[in-house]
Amino acid sequence: MEKVIRTEKLTFTYSAEEARSFALRKVSLDIEKGTFVAVLGHNGSGKSTFAKHLNGILLPSEGKVYSFGFDTSDPENLINIRRNVGMVFQNPDNQLVATVVEEDVAFAPENMGVPSDEIRSRVDDVLKTVGMEKFKKHAPHMLSGGQKQRIAIAGILAMEPNVLVMDEPTAMLDPVGRKEVMATIHRLNKEKGITVILITHHMDEAAQADRIVVINAGQVTHDGTPREVFAHRKELLDIGLAVPQTVEILDELGLKDVALSVDECCDILEKYLKG
Amino acid sequence: MGEILKLENVSYTYGAGTPFEKTAVKDINLTFNSGDFVAIIGHTGSGKSTLVQHFNALLPPTSGTVYINGEDINQSAATRRAARFACGLVFQYPEYQLFEETVFLDIAYGPKNMGLSEIEVKRRVLAAAEAVGIDALTLEKSPFDLSGGQKRRVAIAGIIAMEPEILVLDEPMAGLDPKGRDEILDMIKNYHDKHKTTIILVTHSMEDAARMANRIVVMCDSSVLLDGTPGEIFARHDLLTKSGLDVPQITSVLIELKNRGYDVDTSVYTIEGAKEQLMKLRGKLC
Incomplete structure (x- = not known):
């Protein structure tokens, strides 16, 4: 299997003065193409810091991150990496930029210099993928949380990335919104073969993944299928997680x-x- | 236990007379008793946040009346002001409202505005800080140097320091991990046990509602759909699922077992309750 993401002894510390307070410490992971990986950890475990390394928002203090074979620490690679690895964050309100849904979705491909007829077809396409085609002329701020988050996902999909990194995309949503978004993510993974890296602390979401990586105090403590990882109930409880x-x-x-x-x-x- | 907060035929319409007109709460009748621990639950847009903003006169009802201790709170500026002190409202993501130089000053803001003496303000700040588990050292720090969970506790302390008779918390666990959520919930529970303050908790987690409250009010499409004890509410899982709410996973397991022909009580919503029941049933069957 092709490895789309590879981290080698990834170490990160937020402040140079406190060199001993590692946010991540020697994290070495390979993520294979087409897999659905859930990254679990409590607040402050380093899981969001890990996510931000995957498309070069943060750069390792030590060690290396390769996205599609491109070293994230080389600025020349960033354009290629960001086109391949799209990120969706917790709060949809922080990710929407335009006043009309279809313009919002078109924002990234416009910036990438995609020809306008191609943009039109991509926008229609991704809105259908996330089940929001009926809302293309609506104002994003009038939509529900789940709908907004699906628009944010559509905006990333319009770049046609191969990997989607989602940092707690359902944290601010109610049960209905969560189900909508999770169903959308699973469909993208199954039907389009997009690799999904889902940062979460919802155990039921992690249970549906192919693989779970548990991060605690900046280090990987468990890595395996949901069945393997959830067999360690007591250890997970000890680091503030549930099953x-x-x-x-x-x-x-x-x-x-x-x-x-x-x-x-x-x-x-x-x-x-x-x- | 006396009646402390009462809503009579309360309705609220946003943007009345505009194309965006929306009735967010419709003809609500609710009575809360002193010392109650009530959870208000509902999907996004069900009207629960609009509803709680009526409890301390932040929103005046378009029609209907809100009473605290028998008095209409929307009569005058004075009654509205009194309602704000009687009923403390902690908003969603309250940590965004911190603004003072030190944690102490931030918690002191509310009681200072009540016109209390300096000694009384200090007493209340210390008591509130203790209630939420903020130590003396942290009181001198800038609130912006704290972790997310600590910030949230400071923000809650700011409301507790006003010593309201009713404490309303709108999604106080949103965005926290299981451990952070448990810490906040335990803290609220301890506070309730100790002070017998009336607590109204807005949430969309059925698990949390079940664990904490002795009464659950379910909102759906701007109205009250269900109102009762956790057991009574979970027995109506058909209605809950239809209104976009989840029942705890363990309740789903019991419902499925019942569908398969086993004699189980589907109003159980805790692991302990389910365990006890399954062990008993096994004893009977084997």
């Missing part, structure tokens, strides 16, 4: 299985109830 309730109830009942969905949990509970 999905489907995992918790089985553990409480002394069962060894890890269930990632309600259905799976019920299958296991049925066996338990029958003795």
